[in-house]
Amino acid sequence: MPEHVDAGTPDPAAPKERRKLFAALRWTAAVLVFAAVGTGVAYGISRAERTHVPGLSTLGDGRWTYPTLSRPALPVGAPLAKGPDNRPGTHYVPLTGLLLPAPEGARPDDAVKPDKDGSVSVDAFLAEYAPDRRAKLKEYLEYEGLRQLTGRGWTTADGTRTHAYLLRFHAEGFVDAFAGCSTNMQLAGAPVLEMDLSWRDVVSKQEQGAKRPEGVSLFKEPGPANGDEQTKLGCIEAGDVLSVIIQTRKGEVATVPFHQTVILQSQLLS
Structure with a gap:
């Protein structure tokens, strides 16, 4: 059964717990394992059991x-x-294989409809943004280096809807220049975004020596739009790939599963 926060319960990430979040989630995805497979190299990330997660x-x-x-x-x-021999951070594996899977017990969200090969159209992705922002973003994606776009959507038992996308560009410079990840951007149904300061707090208070996720920017609505739903946006710049994660939930989006989703996607791209 999936572990979730029931709708209407307080956000589980109290300040004193956030100091432990990175240490715990480092073990949630756990250790990289390398093994020769056929003519290539396969490498996986295995989970630790809950009772083996330190700090929780x-x-x-x-x-x-x-x-x-x-x-x-x-x-x-x-x-x-x-x-060390890949300074541009180019990913040489299929993009669909790097996309975070849905958690256990979640049901597919038909709002994200990839093709049989896993591709998502530019127009479908841009539906996540406010209508008056789509034309300029589309022009950039079509003429400034987008090679591939894939995505997946799911809804968990607490009502949180997650839309996760990966965009592969010709080079990391195009990732840096994408304008869809900032407080100046408007999402559909979320006209105002601000920095998610709880993420900065987590990063600053993690255990000494712990590896910090790189290229991560998190944003959130100051409160539920029109008193109904709140949206949070997570972006991860990883070489030639950009991850865009959008979570929406009636009331408020819980902090822990949002940060967890971002951290695990970051690890898959590392």
């Missing part, structure tokens, strides 16, 4: 239960995205 009790803390994560096989001779 076995009581529900709001995290979702994800399946064991694994990346597709690397072509022969291809470097890791963040390997």
Whole structure:
């Protein structure tokens, strides 16, 4: 059964718990394992059991239960995205294999409809943004280096809707220039965004020596739009790939599963 926060319950990420979040989630996705497979190299990420996660009790803390994560096989001779011999951070594996799967117990969200090969159209992706912002974003994506776009959507038992996208560009410079991840951007149904300061607090208070996720920017609505739903936006810049994660929930989007989703997607792209 998935672990979730019931609608209407307080946000589980109290300040004193946020200091432990990174230490816990580092073990949620756990250790990279390398093994030769056929003509390539496969590498996976395995989970630790809840009772083996340091810093947290076995009581529900709001995290979702994800399946064991694994990346597709690397072509022969291809470097890791963040390997020392791959300074541009190019990903040499299929983009669909790097997209975070839905957590256990979640149901598909038909608002994100990938093709049989996993591709999502530019127009479908841009439907996440306010109508008056789509034309300029589309022009950039079509003429400034977008190579591939994939996505997945799901809804968990607490009513949180997650739309996760990966955009592959010709080079990391195009990722940096994408304007869809900032407080100046308006999402459909979320006209105002601000920085998610709870993320900065988590990063600043994580254990000494812990590896910090790089290229992560998180945003949120100051409150539920029209008193109904709140939306949060997470963006991860990882070499030639940009991750865009949007979560929406009636009332408020819970902090822990939002941060967890971003961290696990970041690890898949590393």
